Amino acid sequence: MEYKLRKAEPRDVPDILRLVKELAKYEEMEHQVTLTEKELLEDGFGDTPFYHCIITEIQGEKSSEDPKVVGFAMYYFTYDPWVGKQLYLEEFYVMDEYRGLGIGSGILRHLSNLAMKTRCTGMMFVVAENNEPSVQFYKRRGAEDLSQEEGWRLFRFDKDSLVKMAAPSEE
Amino acid sequence: MASFILRTAEPKDVSDILRLIKELAKFEEMEEKVVLTEKDLLEDGFGDHPFYHCLVAEVPNEKSSEGYTVVGFAMYYFTYDPWIGKLLYLEDFFIMQEFRGLGIGSKVLKVLSETAVKTRCSAMHFIVAENNTKSIEFYKRRGAADLSSEEGWRLFAIEKKNLLKMSAK
Numbered sequence: 001m002e003y004k005l006r007k008a009e010p011r012d013v014p015d016i017l018r019l020v021k022e023l024a025k026y027e028e029m030e031h032q033v034t035l036t037e038k039e040l041l042e043d044g045f046g047d048t049p050f051y052h053c054i055i056t057e058i059q060g061e062k063s064s065e066d067p068k069v070v071g072f073a074m075y076y077f078t079y080d081p082w083v084g085k086q087l088y089l090e091e092f093y094v095m096d097e098y099r100g101l102g103i104g105s106g107i108l109r110h111l112s113n114l115a116m117k118t119r120c121t122g123m124m125f126v127v128a129e130n131n132e133p134s135v136q137f138y139k140r141r142g143a144e145d146l147s148q149e150e151g152w153r154l155f156r157f158d159k160d161s162l163v164k165m166a167a168p169s170e171e
Numbered sequence: 172m173a174s175f176i177l178r179t180a181e182p183k184d185v186s187d188i189l190r191l192i193k194e195l196a197k198f199e200e201m202e203e204k205v206v207l208t209e210k211d212l213l214e215d216g217f218g219d220h221p222f223y224h225c226l227v228a229e230v231p232n233e234k235s236s237e238g239y240t241v242v243g244f245a246m247y248y249f250t251y252d253p254w255i256g257k258l259l260y261l262e263d264f265f266i267m268q269e270f271r272g273l274g275i276g277s278k279v280l281k282v283l284s285e286t287a288v289k290t291r292c293s294a295m296h297f298i299v300a301e302n303n304t305k306s307i308e309f310y311k312r313r314g315a316a317d318l319s320s321e322e323g324w325r326l327f328a329i330e331k332k333n334l335l336k337m338s339a340k
Contacts, residue, residue, distance in 0.1 A: 023253075024254060032255075034255055035253065035254060043251065050250075050251045050256075050257055074251070074253055076250060079215065079246070079262060080262070081195075081207065081223075082192070082204050082205045083204075083206055083207060084207050084222075088250065090250070090252070108337055112337040112338035115334050115338075116334060116338055121331050122328050122330045122331060122334070123328070123334060124327065124328045125326075127325055127327055128322070128323050128325075129325050138327055141336075141337055142329055142333030143327045143328065144327065144329075144330070145325055146325075146326045146327060146328050147324075148325065151301040152298045152299070152319075152326045153298060153300075153317055153318075153319035154296065154298055154317075154318040155298065155318060155319075156295070156316050156318050157284070157294060157295040157296075157314060158294050158316070159293055161313060161314030162292075162294070162295060164313075165281055165313055165314075166284035166285040166288050
């Protein structure tokens, strides 16, 4: 089965949203995806992209069929004040039926190349602690668990907290 | 008269930003790990495509410590959550010891929150070392949730030598 890895284009937005929802469903969080195709389009393909995507498509059995998008990775660039630019892997998903074909490895190889080309000193990402297959997939390739080794915990201020903090305080 | 001001960093602030990055690293006993230079900071923050943004806190000359008027900074950038969209990510946040307790930290968070709301971010994310109880309390008092605790997220990194290995295969 031939597969092709390429940069996402505006026309891929419906497939990106479909795969985002599939991954969320796998994590039992599908209803939490409130992002729309319109936002994905503006945020990824406007003047200032807030994210980048690469997708993997598989050619249909008949040459007249459209290729099918079966995997994607969403990433952006972050900044470490000690060493500079990093590539941050935000989302990474290959449809169940297309696993075990080397698509995931191909995506990681492409991203590693990109990180080197853009002079990033590392790639970072989060993994849910109970996601053993993913933890192993990454550890096999040399990933270190910084939460374990250095004790980092991820925190969030949600919108309500931000609005409260942004409000003028009573003098 | 205010005892400090907060403003967007300018190219001339790059040496102060690097000084404060090193002070924070020293506080974490990791000073030798800071390999970034002023030149990197300048290119990466003030070129065509900024990879980070900075706020700096300044005190008047008369109040300065050893001649430094820039006494604090916050470094942030925008990230993207595929479920809810744009986020503001707070990367580094440090106020020199002698200038704490003046409300500078609170003001920094307020300005960042305003920026987040104005740029239509759905949330602000950041990491904190689990043994840094003071900072954890500072954030929790303001409504921050520990996602590592609540949702089990762990931060992973693949460093350069392993990226090179993977890119070569």
